[in-house]
Amino acid sequence: MPYRLNINGAVRRVDVPPEMPLLWVLRGELGLVGTKFGCGKGLCGACTVHVDGAARLSCQLPVGSVGDSKVHTIEHIGETAIGARLQQAWLKIDVMQCGYCQAGQIMSACALLGQIAQPSTDQINSAMAGNICRCCCYNRIRSAIRIAAGMEEESTRDA
Amino acid sequence: MREQVRTGLNRRTVLKASLLAGGGLALDALIPLPAALAGAMEGKSPAAARLSAFVAIAPDGTVTIVSKNPEIGQGVKTSLPMMVADELDCDWSQVRITQADVDQKRYGEQSAGGSTATPKNWLPMRQLGAAARAMLVQAAAMRWRVDANQLTTARGRIVDPATGRSIGYGEVASAAATLVPPDLSTVRLKEPGQFTIIGRPLVGIDSARILEGRPIFGMDTRLPGMLYAVYEVAPAHGGRLVRADLEAAKRSPGVKHVVPIVGNGDPDAGLADGVAIVASNWWLANQARSRLGVEWDLSAAKGHSSTEYQAKAEAAIAAGAGTELRLDGDPEAKLASAAKRIAARYYYPFIAHAPMEPQNCAALYQGGRIEIWAPSQAPQRGLQALHTALGIEPDAVTLHLTRAGGGFGRRLLNDYMVQVAAIAKSVPGVPIHLIWSREDDIRRDYFRPAGWHSFEAGIGADGELIAFSDHFVTFGDGKTPARAAGFNVSMPPAGLVPHLRYSQSMLPTVVTTGWLRAPGSNALCFASQSFLDEVALAAGTDLPTLMLRLLGEPREIAAPDNGSPFDTARARAVIETVLQTSSWTQKPAQSGRAKGFAFYFSHRGYFAEVVDASVAGADVRVHKVWVAGDVGSQIINPMGAENQVRGAVIDGLAQALTGQAIEFIDGVVQQSNFHDFPLARMPITPEIDIAWVKSQKPPTGLGEPALPPVLPALTNAIFAATGTRIRSLPVRLKTA
Numbered sequence: 001m002p003y004r005l006n007i008n009g010a011v012r013r014v015d016v017p018p019e020m021p022l023l024w025v026l027r028g029e030l031g032l033v034g035t036k037f038g039c040g041k042g043l044c045g046a047c048t049v050h051v052d053g054a055a056r057l058s059c060q061l062p063v064g065s066v067g068d069s070k071v072h073t074i075e076h077i078g079e080t081a082i083g084a085r086l087q088q089a090w091l092k093i094d095v096m097q098c099g100y101c102q103a104g105q106i107m108s109a110c111a112l113l114g115q116i117a118q119p120s121t122d123q124i125n126s127a128m129a130g131n132i133c134r135c136c137c138y139n140r141i142r143s144a145i146r147i148a149a150g151m152e153e154e155s156t157r158d159a
Numbered sequence: 160m161r162e163q164v165r166t167g168l169n170r171r172t173v174l175k176a177s178l179l180a181g182g183g184l185a186l187d188a189l190i191p192l193p194a195a196l197a198g199a200m201e202g203k204s205p206a207a208a209r210l211s212a213f214v215a216i217a218p219d220g221t222v223t224i225v226s227k228n229p230e231i232g233q234g235v236k237t238s239l240p241m242m243v244a245d246e247l248d249c250d251w252s253q254v255r256i257t258q259a260d261v262d263q264k265r266y267g268e269q270s271a272g273g274s275t276a277t278p279k280n281w282l283p284m285r286q287l288g289a290a291a292r293a294m295l296v297q298a299a300a301m302r303w304r305v306d307a308n309q310l311t312t313a314r315g316r317i318v319d320p321a322t323g324r325s326i327g328y329g330e331v332a333s334a335a336a337t338l339v340p341p342d343l344s345t346v347r348l349k350e351p352g353q354f355t356i357i358g359r360p361l362v363g364i365d366s367a368r369i370l371e372g373r374p375i376f377g378m379d380t381r382l383p384g385m386l387y388a389v390y391e392v393a394p395a396h397g398g399r400l401v402r403a404d405l406e407a408a409k410r411s412p413g414v415k416h417v418v419p420i421v422g423n424g425d426p427d428a429g430l431a432d433g434v435a436i437v438a439s440n441w442w443l444a445n446q447a448r449s450r451l452g453v454e455w456d457l458s459a460a461k462g463h464s465s466t467e468y469q470a471k472a473e474a475a476i477a478a479g480a481g482t483e484l485r486l487d488g489d490p491e492a493k494l495a496s497a498a499k500r501i502a503a504r505y506y507y508p509f510i511a512h513a514p515m516e517p518q519n520c521a522a523l524y525q526g527g528r529i530e531i532w533a534p535s536q537a538p539q540r541g542l543q544a545l546h547t548a549l550g551i552e553p554d555a556v557t558l559h560l561t562r563a564g565g566g567f568g569r570r571l572l573n574d575y576m577v578q579v580a581a582i583a584k585s586v587p588g589v590p591i592h593l594i595w596s597r598e599d600d601i602r603r604d605y606f607r608p609a610g611w612h613s614f615e616a617g618i619g620a621d622g623e624l625i626a627f628s629d630h631f632v633t634f635g636d637g638k639t640p641a642r643a644a645g646f647n648v649s650m651p652p653a654g655l656v657p658h659l660r661y662s663q664s665m666l667p668t669v670v671t672t673g674w675l676r677a678p679g680s681n682a683l684c685f686a687s688q689s690f691l692d693e694v695a696l697a698a699g700t701d702l703p704t705l706m707l708r709l710l711g712e713p714r715e716i717a718a719p720d721n722g723s724p725f726d727t728a729r730a731r732a733v734i735e736t737v738l739q740t741s742s743w744t745q746k747p748a749q750s751g752r753a754k755g756f757a758f759y760f761s762h763r764g765y766f767a768e769v770v771d772a773s774v775a776g777a778d779v780r781v782h783k784v785w786v787a788g789d790v791g792s793q794i795i796n797p798m799g800a801e802n803q804v805r806g807a808v809i810d811g812l813a814q815a816l817t818g819q820a821i822e823f824i825d826g827v828v829q830q831s832n833f834h835d836f837p838l839a840r841m842p843i844t845p846e847i848d849i850a851w852v853k854s855q856k857p858p859t860g861l862g863e864p865a866l867p868p869v870l871p872a873l874t875n876a877i878f879a880a881t882g883t884r885i886r887s888l889p890v891r892l893k894t895a
Contacts, residue, residue: 016440017412024442028387033379034372036564037441038515039597043833046515074372087370094362094798097806098232099369100376100515100564125842132833134515134565135232136809137802138844154846 003063007032008076018064022056023047025063026073034074034103038132045131048104049073055111057130074103082113082148089147097135105131109145118149172343174290178336183217183329185336186291188343189267190283212280212287213259214243216295220315220329222249227259227266228276229536230365231566233862234799235276237364239284241795245356246288246349249315249328256364261538261558269560270537272571272674274762274860277795281858289346291335295328298335302326314355351793360798365562377534377561380521382590386415387441390578390593391448392433394602395826396669397459400432407450408436413443418585420578423548429574430548435582441594460669460826465508465609468823471666472611472632476504481630481664485648485719488658490617493626497617501697504613505686507888508820509606511836512675516564517600518575522583523590528555529583533576534563541573548577549584568643568674572605601836602828605673606821608634608644612686617658622698624709626658629687634672635665641672643679647722650683651760652691654716654725655709669826676810677863680761684867685815685874685888688757692875693884702875703734703743703756703767710734723763729789732852733767734758737787740850741769751775752782755876757868764864765789765852768808770872771845774880777892779816781845781873784808788865791858794851803861805847811869813839815890 002015007030014029021040026032026049035058038046042060049058050072077083086106096102105128112119112127119127124145133141143154173189190212213225224240236256244254261269292312299317300307303324311318318325368375392398405417415437422432434451438444475481494500521532529551535541538558545551563570579593595603610633617626629650634641646663653659675681688702695705713728737743737756747753752773759766769785786804794800813819817837822829830836874885883892 017443020440020442024440028440028442031381032372033374033381036376036515037378037517037594039833040445041597041832041834044515044597074370078371087367090370091362091366094360094366094802096232096363096366096369097234097799097802098515098563098565099363099366100232100378102369103372106370125844128841130840132515132838132840134513134567134810134838135802136806136813136839136844138809138839138841139805139847140802141841142844 001064005066005071006068007071008073014063016063019062021059022049022061022063022066022071023058026058032073032075036100036103038101045108046101046104048107048131050107050111053111053114055108074107077106077110080110083110085148086110086113086144089144092147093140093143093153095137095140095144097137101131101133105133105141109148112145113149118151119145174340174343176294176336176338176340178333179215179217181217182333183215183336184291184294184332185215186213186287186340188212188283188287190343212243212284214247214287214291216291216328216332218329218332220253220327221255222247222253223255223257225259226256227269229269229271229538229560229563231271231536231563231570233271233803234363234796235271237361238795238799239276239280241356241361242280242284243288245354246285247292248312248355251356251361253315258560261542261560263539269539271566272536272568274764274862274864277858277860278763285348286343286346289348290341290343293341293346294335294338295331297338298331299326302331302334357795358793358797361796362798375562376516376564377519377521377532378516378564378594380532380561380592382521382523385521385590385592386437386439387444388435388437388579388582388591388593389444389448389596390433390435390582391451391453392431392603393455393457394828395457395460396671397826398432399456400434401454401456403434403451403453405434407452408447411443411447411450413438413440414447415439416586418582420581428548429544429572429577430581437582437586437591445596457826463669463826464824465822468609468666475632475664475666476611476613476630480660481662483660483662484646485653485659485661490626490628490658490660493658494615494617494628497626498620499618499697500615501693502615503690503693503886504611505689505886506611507609507682507685509609509670510675510814510819511601511604511606511821512567512569513601513836513838514563514565514567514569517595517597519592519594520575520579521590521592522579524580524583525588528557529580530557531576531580532559532561533573534561534570535573535576536563536566536568536570537573540571541576544573544577545580549580551580567676568678569604572673574603597833598831601831605642605671607675607681608641608672610644610682614690616690616694618694618698622700624652624656624694624698624705627652627656628660631661631663633663633665634668636667637665640665641668643672643674645679647679647683648720649718649722649725650687652709655711670823676807677761677866680759680863680867684757684759684761685870688759688868688871689874689885692871692878701756703738706734706758707731725760729765729854730758730760732854733765733787733789736850736852737767737769737785740787740848741785743769747771749773751880753876753879755872755874755879757871757875759867761867762863763790763859764861766865766868768868768872770869770876772873772876772880774877774892777894779877779890779892781812781843783846783848784869785848786865787850787852789852789854790861790864791856792853793858795858800861801849804849804865807863807865808847808869809839809844811866812843812873815870815873815888816843818889820889
């Protein structure tokens with residue numbers, strides 16, 4: 001089936017079965033490999049993208065259901081104010097180890113800060129619980145979200 | 160592209176200087192390693208005995224350092240160049256880092272495993288930087304006609320304090336290339352107080368690129384005309400393909416090729432019987448799997464079930480003490496005559512690695528050669544596997560290393576590389592990207608093996624631990640334990656208790672096993688430090704006090720198997736530190752909440768950890784973890800180092816608390832994805848306090864040693880909070 005998709009502000013045309021998850025359209029058909037494959041079952045959050053501003057798991061989103069919605073991916077997120085702040089915060093305290101899940105983490109964090117400017121720790125935990133980081137950089141992910149939100153870093157004591 | 164090669168040679172080292180094509184200095188070092196550091200794991204090759212390094216200084220002052228080891232998130236692509244750059248005395252902003260391809264002749268060993276990169280590279284990398292600096296200084300001295308000894312350097316410039324003049328490294332780099340390089344073993348190194356880059360928290364060299372979603376991982380490999388593959392194999396190891404409907408799969412949308420592959424009969428080598436489906440899009444290839452209607456012969460794995468393993472392990476323990484691995488003194492007599500004798504059995508399950516990036520690998524076969532793009536931790540072992548399984552000569556392989564989305568030991572084995580090579584060989588000229596589904600990744604793991612321990616301890620009338628024994632039941636062929644299923648005869652309290660016996664029994668298995676982060680220690684530490692907690696309480700004290708008493712006078716205890724010697728003073732220091740930072744003697748007032756302690760020495764690192772946890776019904780909540788670690792005199796990059804420790808702590812907590820266990824029924828893995836093999840998620844993340852204890856020893860690695868103690872520290876806390884002793888992982892508490 002031919003589709004006209006609105007991806008990162010541009011119209012992209014693909015011809016794929018309607019059931020193909022958006023993840024595999026982005027990665028395989030459009031070369032947008034920043035969005036990651038982690039589990040294929042909506043369990044890990046590595047494939048998180050924004051659809052009309054909301055965080056969605058692209059491995060669970062058939063391309064046929066996307067329609068005219070505006071899809072944004074990690075490749076574009078630095079062009080948004082919140083996205084750029086998150087990227088800077090992520091770099092400031094170098095959140096990542098392997099980095100594979102971080103695109104999904106940033107996309108979820110961006111959606112969170114879009115809804116709640118200064119989330120509590122519980123709100124951060126709950127909004128980010130769908131994103132697995134196998135390297136377990138969770139302390140720093142939490143801290144980076146707080147920094148991007150203009151709050152203090154999570155307390156730690158390294159000597 | 161170089162001319163004018165000059166070589167400085169001494170007995171042990173080769174250092175080559177050459178002129179870069181566009182001008183500038185290139186330095187190549189080939190450095191033999193001390194025997195103690197060469198070949199930390201099995202499959203030792205001659206290349207493992209040496210190490211090489213490469214640095215180039217261009218006329219514009221850009222310093223290029225080749226990173227030859229795989230980057231899997233452990234941070235070596237940043238930390239090893241920091242060592243070179245600091246002794247070179249350049250500015251970190253001048254440094255560019257390039258990822259080397261795999262080239263054994265040029266780079267020697269290229270692997271990521273065993274927390275070995277820091278100890279292996281600490282001296283050679285700095286010597287190389289210092290040698291380059293000495294040559295640049297010499298070139299400046301010749302230009303200015305002054306004595307090189309009167310010149311200094313800072314941030315990539317050579318300074319003449321007598322006149323105040325200075326010159327950039329790039330300006331004298333071409334002249335330096337004409338000099339004979341100094342003897343690496345005699346170049347002067349900085350004193351620790353002079354470091355300007357080492358010890359500074361620096362951001363990973365690829366972090367910005369990753370945050371922008373730019374391609375870097377194996378999964379991101381894109382080649383012109385590339386097709387995607389899945390490889391359907393039997394659900395149990397050793398399964399043989401009986402029949403499959405290849406035509407039906409071929410009719411599936413987007414499918415280009417369906418290739419049956421006959422395995423080489425050795426599931427461990429990575430090429431099991433299977434069917435490859437190659438399509439224009441990975442999802443289309445994966446969809447076509449269900450049309451294969453495959454029938455397998457799974458008889459080889461019959462009886463290999465978790466319940467049968469359990470029954471056999473219990474029988475082995477009941478049958479007696481097994482094969483003796485270590486005997487000190489007369490533990491039997493001392494146990495018999497002890498004032499108090501306690502015994503307990505411990506168990507931990509098989510678990511999977513589950514790195515976030517599923518196994519994958521890309522390959523292009525044409526004209527008798529193969530080009531491979533691999534997220535591997537041990538790519539040179541992959542070359543051997545290609546030769547063994549497919550007869551591909553290493554000389555016919557061009558092997559590119561990509562960044563790996565986590566390793567944890569999984570990518571030390573290269574089954575995905577063998578598989579993609581087999582598929583690519585069947586469709587010459589077409590680049591193939593083999594990607595495993597998450598289900599493939601979990602079910603075809605080289606699992607951390609399960610193990611059983613039957614402990615006994617004898618306590619004297621004075622409350623001292625006088626005798627200790629452990630009968631370990633593991634997997635193996637009866638002579639040799641399966642991969643990563645061996646015991647460690649130095650496991651504490653060995654060497655600290657006069658009468659001790661370690662013995663072992665083996666169960667045969669068809670399950671492929673492998674190294675998981677802190678291999679051996681991740682399991683042995685849980686069992687032994689939990690049982691020692693029982694011993695301590697039975698002796699009327701607590702575990703840290705018992706450990707401190709056992710450690711005794713400061714001394715080094717040699718490991719009987721030529722492993723790293725154990726320094727009791729370093730152990731004591733981390734234990735005393737964590738008792739202080741955690742305010743150990745202050746017990747939480749709240750009922751159902753308590754602290755637990757554990758210590759371990761693994762991969763040359765000393766770690767003592769305290770967990771503060773509360774238990775409500777079946778729910779365990781970890782509030783805070785205190786870590787005291789000694790990995791030598793210097794933390795190379797505190798930014799990465801702290802991340803390694805935090806990650807290891809949470810990883811260990813998750814192994815105990817999220818329900819991680821791989822189970823088999825007739826060899827078929829019962830778990831498949833993150834719903835039934837759960838990983839850590841943000842809400843379980845506690846506050847983590849890290850204290851570095853800096854002993855005056857050379858720095859060692861951090862990928863592994865912070866993990867083992869957190870498991871028993873947690874389970875000992877659960878006991879202190881509830882009175883329920885956790886003798887089996889994962890933790891499963893009763894709800895009421």
